[in-house]
Structure formats: structure tokens, C-alpha cells
Amino acid sequence: MRRNIFEPEHDEFRxxxxxxxxxxxxxxxxxxxDRGYVDRSAWLEAGKLGLIGWEMPEKFGGADIQDFRFNAILNEEYHATGSVGIGLGVQNDILSGYFRDLTTDEQKDRWLPKYVSGEYITAxxxxxxxxxxxxxxxxxTAKRDGDHYIVNGSKTFISNGLLADLVVVVCRTDPDAAKPHKGISLIVVETGMEGFTRGRKLDKIGQRAADTAELFFENVRVPVENLIGEENRGFYHLMRNLPAERLGIAIHAVAQAKRAVELSTxxxxxxKAFGQPIGEFQVNRHALAQMHTEVNVMQTYIDQCIVAVNANSLTGDEAAGAKWWATDTxxxxxxxxxxxxxxYGxxxxYEIARLWRDARVQRIYGGTNEIMLDIVGKGLGF
Ligand SMILES: Cc1cc2nc3c(=O)[nH]c(=O)nc-3n(C[C@H](O)[C@H](O)[C@H](O)COP(=O)(O)OP(=O)(O)OC[C@H]3O[C@@H](n4cnc5c(N)ncnc54)[C@H](O)[C@@H]3O)c2cc1C
Structure with a gap:
């Protein structure tokens, strides 16, 4: 189905x-x-081609463009070409909002040029x-000690976890806050900081080329200059950025489903079976016709969500609903x-086997689909 949300510059980017x-x-x-992670050289090549951090200001190598249509194109072409593993979506769809909006000028100077060039991978x-x-x-926890925070604890299931140079770590900075979500901050821990170690690469059912790891923090001294956003407002920063993350997942869902229907057609x-192509059996032809139509319907809805996120009007409920519906479908x-x-499936x-394995986690990460429906339900007043 012809899509009408793109301009010529998007075709070029595609x-x-x-x-x-x-x-x-x-x-x-x-x-x-087989190996479980991608080559860093692929990240550097993506950086050279302008496929990372175009939202960042030009003086740091970006293009100063906030337009989720570019995010959509990158995710779509990733699946259309049968690619795996490279966590560009994590960096562009999820982390860009944090590094663009929550960083000071000094932090931007320090981090953004390498963020955009692909030298810094983030998580x-x-x-x-x-x-x-x-x-x-x-x-x-991150306990203040003079000019540093002392970070202690562990994280798990972290995408880009093995390769990441900069990790935005969600920490508790005020254990006495009136409500737990009010004492949380975002602190950037960097590779090489003493006490920061990575555990094993997790052995996942699918998305096997995407490195997903456990991270450990033992008395890691992080300079206060690595706090992003406001101290104790981290939860609110997360809530602000989660809709884009969830829309990114929904875009992946449509692109993967589309690829599966194309391969299956x-x-x-x-x-052939019983002397004729299996698609000639009405049951199969109808199944493909239904799925082809469903992909078009999904695409149309998700395109409207992309338009809405660009207009800054996609609500948290809408993003949660889109994530639930697209990944379940x-x-x-x-x-x-x-x-x-x-x-053979x-x-x-066969690629369809990998798509099936890779698809399963879509209903789990970015907030489980049960949590997505809870968010939508709360919006209905329950
Ligand atoms: C491959 C992969 C990549 C990931 N990448 C990242 C990452 O980069 N960064 C990151 O921080 N996390 C990441 N995650 C973690 C992911 O977001 C969590 O696994 C997910 O949010 C669920 O949390 P949990 O595993 O602790 O499950 P739990 O919270 O323990 O939930 C277990 C079950 O209980 C249900 N449940 C929980 N609470 C409720 C409720 N209130 N109502 C109804 N049902 C409920 C859940 O829906 C689920 O079915 C990743 C996970 C995977 C598998």
C-alpha cells in the first residue's frame, strides 16, 4: 500500500x-x-553514513533534525534486508532523547561527537x-560523596550491554523520598570506571546477535558531572522518553511481520504439495491475504503514530496501545x-525461524504487554 508520510529526503535516507x-x-x-554480538566497525560505518544521532546539533556531527520518520526507515530497512544484531534502534530511538535533551553543554561536548560517529555505543x-x-x-543506589556518586548494584537484560561505552544507569539517589519513584536519578557510567564490570552475555532464545548483558556496579565512583537531567527526577525523565521507545518497538513489529509475509508468499x-503450489490451497491463500491486509492496516496505524510523535502529540497511552497491538499482531x-x-519453518x-525466535521478546521488553494494557486501562479511568 502506498504510504504518504514521506518526503524526498526520506527516500534518499532510505x-x-x-x-x-x-x-x-x-x-x-x-x-x-553465532558469536552473539556485532562488529564495532559496523557502528563506525553507520556513523560515517549519518545513520546515528541525526537529532543532535550540527556542531557535534548531527543534523539537528527530530523526525521519527528517519527512525522508522532505519528500523524498516534493517528487517527488509534480513539484518540482525546491530542496536542502532536502541541508540537512535531510545537514547537520543536522553542525550539530546537532558545533557548540559559540557556533557554534549564530551559525549556527542563520538555518539554520532559510532565510536560511543550507548545503553x-x-x-x-x-x-x-x-x-x-x-x-x-548512587550515594553522594563530595564530587562523586558511589554507585552500587546490578542490572540485567541490558541491550548493547557488552559493547556500550556509555550506560545511562537508573539509580536510587534518595532512599528516603516520600514515594519510591521520587528518589531516582539517571547517571552515566562509562567503560573503564573502576568497579564497573559486565557479566556474561545472556543466552537468549532469539535476537542472538544482539548483545544483552548483566552489568555490575561495585563502589563505582562517578563524577557528579555525569548526572543527566535533574537529581531525583529520573523517573519523570524516563516516563517522558518511553513513548518513543515503545513506538520504535511497534515499528519493528510491523517491519518484521511484513518481512515474514513476503517470505511466506x-x-x-x-x-508444491499434491501437485500444486501450497498457496493455491484456499486455506493458505486466505491466510496470506489476511496477513497481507493486516500488515497494511498495522502500517497505516503506526504511520499515524509516527506523525503524532513528530507533532509531539503521541500520548503515553497511545504509545503503550500501539506497542501492545503491533507486537501481539x-x-x-x-x-x-x-x-x-x-x-522447514x-x-x-530458514529466515522465518529466526524471525519467529526474534519476535517473541517484543511482547516482553520495553514494558510487557500486560503493563501496556494496564497503562491504557488507567487512561480509561480504571
Ligand atoms: C532481550 C531483552 C532486552 C532488554 N533490554 C533492556 C534494556 O536495554 N534496558 C532495560 O532496562 N531493560 C531491558 N530489558 C528488560 C525488560 O524491559 C524487562 O524484562 C521487562 O520490563 C519485564 O520485566 P521483568 O523481566 O522483571 O518481568 P516481571 O516484572 O517480573 O514480570 C513477570 C510477569 O508478570 C507480569 N506482571 C508484572 N507486573 C504486573 C502487573 N502489575 N499486572 C499484570 N501483570 C504483571 C508481567 O507482565 C510478566 O508477564 C530487556 C529484556 C530482554 C529480554
Whole structure:
């Protein structure tokens, strides 16, 4: 279906993104999947091509453009080319808001040039072994000691966790705050700081090329200059940035579902049973027709969310609803597409198998879908 949200500059960006994924990422997909993380050189190449941090001011290498259509294009081409692992979405969709809006001039000088060039990979560390959905109850502490915070605690499931040079760590800075969410701050911990260590790369069902790690902080002395945003207002900063993160996940959902339907349509033309292509059986033809239509409907809705986020009018409830609906629909579609592949769908060598494994976590991270529905429900007054 023809989409009407893009301008010529987006088409140009799309062709750069497509060529980057086709030449730098897709050919390495299997190696990265086997190894569990991507080459840093891919990040540097993305930086050179302007595929990271275009939201940042020009003097730091960005383009000073806040337009989520560019985020959408990058996520779409990533899946359309069968690429894996590179956490550009984490940096562009999630971290850009923090580094653009919450940093001081001094911090921008220090971090942004390398953020944009791909020399600095970033991560956000909210979840802990004992607190994921219940974010206000995190236990990692940052205690003020003169010009430093002393950070203690651990985080888990952190995307880009192994490669990250800068980690935005969600810490408790005021244990006596009247309410738990009022004593939280965002502190940037850097590679090389004493006491900051990484645990094992987590052995995930899917998204195997994306490094996801545990992080440990033992008496890490972090200069107060690494606080971003306001002390004890960290929870509010998170709430402000979560809608963009959730929309990013919804965009991935549509792009992955679209890829699955395309692969399955091709397969249903080629694979024969009982002397005819399996797509000629009405049950399969109808399944593909339904899923093709559903992808178009998803795309149209998510495009409207992109327009809304650009106009600064996408609400937290709307973003949560989009994340829930897109990822639940994605899962149903990709599972049906795998079924269309028969036994081959269960063989890792087939891309549909990887899409199915990769899709499962979409209903879990960025806030579980149960939490998404809770947010929507609260908006209805419950
Ligand atoms: C691959 C991957 C990448 C991730 N990347 C990051 C990252 O970069 N940074 C980061 O900080 N975190 C990251 N996460 C963590 C992710 O956001 C959490 O796993 C998620 O928020 C759920 O938290 P939890 O695992 O502690 O589950 P829990 O909170 O323990 O939830 C367990 C179950 O209980 C349900 N539940 C909990 N509370 C309620 C409630 N009030 N009502 C109804 N049901 C409820 C949940 O929906 C879920 O089904 C990642 C996770 C994965 C798997």
C-alpha cells in the first residue's frame, strides 16, 4: 500500500540505510548470530553514513533534525534486508532523547561527537534482577560523596550491554523520598570506571546477535558531572522518553511481520504439495491475504503514530496501545507464517525461524504487554 508520510529526503535516507544494511550487516548475519554480538566497525560505518544521532546539533556531527520518520526507515530497512544484531534502534530511538535533551553543554561536548560517529555505543540500564515492570522499586543506589556518586548494584537484560561505552544507569539517589519513584536519578557510567564490570552475555532464545548483558556496579565512583537531567527526577525523565521507545518497538513489529509475509508468499508460490503450489490451497491463500491486509492496516496505524510523535502529540497511552497491538499482531502473523513453511519453518537455516525466535521478546521488553494494557486501562479511568 502506498504510504504518504514521506518526503524526498526520506527516500534518499532510505536508500543509504538499505545499502548499509545490505552491504555491511546482512552478509555478516550468520557470523554475528553465532558469536552473539556485532562488529564495532559496523557502528563506525553507520556513523560515517549519518545513520546515528541525526537529532543532535550540527556542531557535534548531527543534523539537528527530530523526525521519527528517519527512525522508522532505519528500523524498516534493517528487517527488509534480513539484518540482525546491530542496536542502532536502541541508540537512535531510545537514547537520543536522553542525550539530546537532558545533557548540559559540557556533557554534549564530551559525549556527542563520538555518539554520532559510532565510536560511543550507548545503553540504558533500568531493569534489575528483582525489578523490571516494577521500575520504581529498583535497588541500585548512587550515594553522594563530595564530587562523586558511589554507585552500587546490578542490572540485567541490558541491550548493547557488552559493547556500550556509555550506560545511562537508573539509580536510587534518595532512599528516603516520600514515594519510591521520587528518589531516582539517571547517571552515566562509562567503560573503564573502576568497579564497573559486565557479566556474561545472556543466552537468549532469539535476537542472538544482539548483545544483552548483566552489568555490575561495585563502589563505582562517578563524577557528579555525569548526572543527566535533574537529581531525583529520573523517573519523570524516563516516563517522558518511553513513548518513543515503545513506538520504535511497534515499528519493528510491523517491519518484521511484513518481512515474514513476503517470505511466506514467495515460499507458498514455490513449495508444491499434491501437485500444486501450497498457496493455491484456499486455506493458505486466505491466510496470506489476511496477513497481507493486516500488515497494511498495522502500517497505516503506526504511520499515524509516527506523525503524532513528530507533532509531539503521541500520548503515553497511545504509545503503550500501539506497542501492545503491533507486537501481539506481529507474533500471531509470524507464527502463522512459520506454519506455512511446514517442517522447514522449524529449521534455523530458514529466515522465518529466526524471525519467529526474534519476535517473541517484543511482547516482553520495553514494558510487557500486560503493563501496556494496564497503562491504557488507567487512561480509561480504571
Ligand atoms: C532481550 C531483552 C532486552 C532488554 N533490554 C533492556 C534494556 O536495554 N534496558 C532495560 O532496562 N531493560 C531491558 N530489558 C528488560 C525488560 O524491559 C524487562 O524484562 C521487562 O520490563 C519485564 O520485566 P521483568 O523481566 O522483571 O518481568 P516481571 O516484572 O517480573 O514480570 C513477570 C510477569 O508478570 C507480569 N506482571 C508484572 N507486573 C504486573 C502487573 N502489575 N499486572 C499484570 N501483570 C504483571 C508481567 O507482565 C510478566 O508477564 C530487556 C529484556 C530482554 C529480554
Amino acid at each position: 536508500s543509504t540505510a538499505k545499502s548499509f544494511f545490505e552491504t555491511v550487516c546482512a552478509p555478516n548475519s550468520q557470523e554475528w548470530e 540504558i540500564a533500568m531493569s534489575e534482577p528483582g525489578a523490571g515492570s516494577d521500575l520504581a522499586n529498583i535497588k541500585t 514467495e515460499y507458498a508460490h514455490e513449495r 506481529q507474533w500471531r502473523i509470524i507464527d502463522r507464517c512459520l506454519q506455512l513453511h511446514g517442517g 522449524y529449521i534455523n537455516e
